[in-house]
Amino acid sequence: SAVISQKPSRDICQRGTSLTIQCQVDSQVTMMFWYRQQPGQSLTLIATANQGSEATYESGFVIDKFPISRPNLTFSTLTVSNMSPEDSSIYLCSTRQSEGETQYFGPGTRLLVL
Amino acid sequence: AQTVTQSQPEMSVQEAETVTLSCTYDTSENNYYLFWYKQPPSRQMILVIRQEAYKQQNATENRFSVNFQKAAKSFSLKISDSQLGDTAMYFCAFSRMNRDDKIIFGKGTRLHILP
Numbered sequence: 001s002a003v004i005s006q007k008p009s010r011d012i013c014q015r016g017t018s019l020t021i022q023c024q025v026d027s028q029v030t031m032m033f034w035y036r037q038q039p040g041q042s043l044t045l046i047a048t049a050n051q052g053s054e055a056t057y058e059s060g061f062v063i064d065k066f067p068i069s070r071p072n073l074t075f076s077t078l079t080v081s082n083m084s085p086e087d088s089s090i091y092l093c094s095t096r097q098s099e100g101e102t103q104y105f106g107p108g109t110r111l112l113v114l
Numbered sequence: 115a116q117t118v119t120q121s122q123p124e125m126s127v128q129e130a131e132t133v134t135l136s137c138t139y140d141t142s143e144n145n146y147y148l149f150w151y152k153q154p155p156s157r158q159m160i161l162v163i164r165q166e167a168y169k170q171q172n173a174t175e176n177r178f179s180v181n182f183q184k185a186a187k188s189f190s191l192k193i194s195d196s197q198l199g200d201t202a203m204y205f206c207a208f209s210r211m212n213r214d215d216k217i218i219f220g221k222g223t224r225l226h227i228l229p
Contacts, residue, residue, distance in 0.1 A: 043217075105151075105159035107157065
């Protein structure tokens with residue numbers, strides 16, 4: 001299975017600022033996903049990021065608020081822009097090598113917006 | 115649209131007992147994957163077990179096994195000889211079998227293993 005790391009592991013941010021979360025995988029993967037997990041809730045997919053193409057966003061999520069980069073097959077970033085307290089969540093990166101393969105998750109980034 | 119329902123928000127069992135977590139799902143697909151993920155307090159999502167819908171045999175992984183009832187759209191997880199380290203949030207999840215197969219998660223069941 002792929003080993004996935006995320007930076008930062010946690011952060012406390014002020015309202016109106018932006019935070020970029022990094023996701024690094026120890027092997028080349030085709031598909032990368034970004035999820036949000038609000039306090040006490042399940043995981044909600046924000047977007048799918050494939051290398052060489054624009055990220056595909058789920059309903060309720062927009063590129064201006066959550067811009068994503070996928071410069072190569074081992075790395076992706078998610079930016080949470082113009083943050084508000086409602087953005088306080090755990091953000092998780094996950095990957096899948098190819099269709100039908102199991103999806104693995106990073107350790108998550110715990111974000112608190114004051 | 116696919117949905118995943120976990121009807122037990124929270125459960126507690128004594129160490130060494132067997133516990134079953136329930137999950138039902140709704141889909142019009144014939145081929146798909148089902149998963150159970152575990153999220154301990156560390157918040158790391160860990161795959162517990164996976165089932166392909168085209169396989170009739172129930173998946174097992176050591177102390178973890180599933181009861182997959184395709185016609186009933188039911189996918190329960192049984193944990194045998196439960197251990198303190200099994201304390202976690204458990205998510206049932208569904209994924210279609212094609213290139214765009216994002217995972218859809220249930221709301222989770224918080225499981226406490228009591229000493």
